[in-house]
Amino acid sequence: MPVQAHATAKYIRTSAQKAGLVMDLIRGRDVNAALATLRFARKSVAKDIEKVLRSAIANAQQKDGFGGDVERLYIDACYANQGPSQKRIRPAPMGRAFRVVKRTAHLTVRVSERPVKVVVEAPAPQSGEPTAAPKRPRGAKPKAKAKVKAKSAATGARKTAAPKKKTANA
Numbered sequence: 001m002p003v004q005a006h007a008t009a010k011y012i013r014t015s016a017q018k019a020g021l022v023m024d025l026i027r028g029r030d031v032n033a034a035l036a037t038l039r040f041a042r043k044s045v046a047k048d049i050e051k052v053l054r055s056a057i058a059n060a061q062q063k064d065g066f067g068g069d070v071e072r073l074y075i076d077a078c079y080a081n082q083g084p085s086q087k088r089i090r091p092a093p094m095g096r097a098f099r100v101v102k103r104t105a106h107l108t109v110r111v112s113e114r115p116v117k118v119v120v121e122a123p124a125p126q127s128g129e130p131t132a133a134p135k136r137p138r139g140a141k142p143k144a145k146a147k148v149k150a151k152s153a154a155t156g157a158r159k160t161a162a163p164k165k166k167t168a169n170a
Contacts, residue, residue: 001065002112002113002114002115003060003063003065003066003067003112003113004060004076004110004111004112004113005056005057005059005060005062005063005110005111006056006059006108006109006110006111007052007053007055007056007059007108007109008052008106008107008108009048009051009052009055009106009107010083010106011083011084011104011106012045012048012083012104012105012106012107013102013104014044014045014048014103014104014105015082015103015105016080016081016082016083016103016105016106017080018043018045019045019048019049019080019105019107020079020080021043022038022041022043022045022046022049023049023078023079023080023107023109025037025038025041026038026049026053026075026078027075027077027078028074028075029074029075030071030073030074030075031053031057031070031073031074031075031111032070032071034053034075035050035053035054038050038053048107049078049107049109052107052108052109053075053078053109053111055109056109056110056111057070057073057111060073060111060113066113067113067116072113072114072116073111073112073113073114074111074112074114075109075110075111076110076111076112077108077109077110078107078108078109078110079108080105080106080107080108081105081106081108082103082104082105082106083103083104083105083106084104085101085102085103085104086101086102086104087099087100087101087102088100088101088102
């Protein structure tokens with residue numbers, strides 16, 4: 001069973017929508033490729049997501065049954081949920097007031113270990129056993145089949161549709 005671990009950062013001072021844009025970049029990637037992507041992402045929330053990812057990697061290393069190879073970890077899921085919003089009032093002209101909403105987000109990253117692929121080779125065919133038919137080389141086209149045109153049995157001529165008559169609108 002592959003090892004799974006997750007980490008969550010709560011009340012991060014950004015909107016869930018902005019964090020989701022960066023998380024879409026790393027979802028499903030290897031952890032090393034994701035860390036490199038976050039390092040060069042031009043969004044300020046990328047630093048917070050990087051901290052959460054490093055925490056999830058550390059959590060996976062502490063689990064029982066972890067193989068010890070960080071190269072096999074990949075981001076299984078990552079998402080940003082909306083946290084509580086702070087409401088503030090900004091003065092506006094002519095005695096009015098505008099509401100300012102300061103949003104927060106909860107960032108979650110889940111990493112999993114890729115299963116090890118076991119390659120089992122088939123035994124070589126004995127001399128005298130039939131082998132599979134040779135395959136066509138890549139890019140080679142199959143032989144063209146002869147096309148048969150439909151002809152009318154009675155007249156021997158090809159069937160054609162009669163032209164439609166145009167009607168004049170008065």
